[in-house]
Amino acid sequence: MQSDFLLRALYITKDPDIAPIIEGALRRCGAKKILACKTVSEAIDNIIDKKFQTHFVIEDVTVFEQYHFFPIQFINSCKRFKVPPPCLGLCEIKENFNINLLKSGRYVDYVPKPLNESFLEQRIRSSFQKSYQYQSGKMLVEVIESLINKKDIEKAYSLLLPALARKPNSPELIILISKVFFELKETAFSEVAVRYLISKNKNDVAAKNMLAKILLSTGRVKEANKLEL
Missing domain, CATH: 1.25.40 (Serine Threonine Protein Phosphatase 5, Tetratricopeptide repeat)
Structure with a gap:
């Protein structure tokens, strides 16, 4: 499947060593315009106030606490409606790692560090491919309505966000x-x-x-x- 719909992306990290890995993976997934940010607040400012319309966000999670996570901070920052972009989290699997906490942070997926560039690219693609396939086949709304009715809300969320980022x-x-x-x-x-x-x-x-x-x-x-x- 072509990945040319993921044209605009944003990533958040202060680590100069992983920035080129993230950018390289995004470019191979089709991103033409990539914005680099060092903090969550800078990313939110660019998306909400400066109106950078992104199809995908990658966050290097350095503070492992729900209300520091980009997806949670994003929706709490919206006084007027703004499409929440799908966000993939990068995190070290340390003693404070909690998969349930990460899921509660509204990420569509996560990738462990140290980063493997090929694996990162694979996770990026898997985060939006099925959503785009359902959307191009005009099945997305039906599938998501079914998931909501079944109370499979996390899956509905992960499928919906990439498509909504394309058609805000x-x-x-x-x-x-x-x-x-x-x-x-x-x-x-x-x-x-x-x-x-x-x-x-x-x-x-x-x-x-x-x-x-x-x-x-x-x-x-x-x-x-x-x-x-």
């Missing part, structure tokens, strides 16, 4: 990301996403129904009733 203005994908984050108990970001859809189309019934579900789940019954569904 797709209403059918944005409603799915709202559903996924609702199931992940990230109701604030779920609401940001669905309100973005309503701002674009006030008659979007699916978005209004999803907003009502969010409002009722957070005890805002009067606000939900005002939607007049």
Whole structure:
């Protein structure tokens, strides 16, 4: 399969030794524009404020704590809706390594250090290939809806993000990301996403129904009733 859809990428590391390894792997996966950042805050600033639209992020995880992880910091930084890019974590398998903690950090996958360039490239490709295949075959929405119904939310999340990064203005994908984050108990970001859809189309019934579900789940019954569904 061609990988020419992964055109824009960003990576986060302070390590000058692994930066060329990351960049080389990204380029072989099709990236034409690659932005290097040294910190998570710099990466978020470039994506949210400076509007660098990236298809993929790689983070060199140096602080092994959930709220330092790029995906968590990203969604907590969004006051208005911005597509969350898929992020692959690089981490050393030390005594403080906890795979469940890493999964709770919303990474689509991880690669252990020291880095093997071929293995890194393989993990990058596997992170977006299936999503792109489902999307090109027009099966993605159906597959993700099925995964959400089965409560396989982590898989739905990992499949959805690469496709959404390619089509950030797709209403059918944005409603799915709202559903996924609702199931992940990230109701604030779920609401940001669905309100973005309503701002674009006030008659979007699916978005209004999803907003009502969010409002009722957070005890805002009067606000939900005002939607007049």
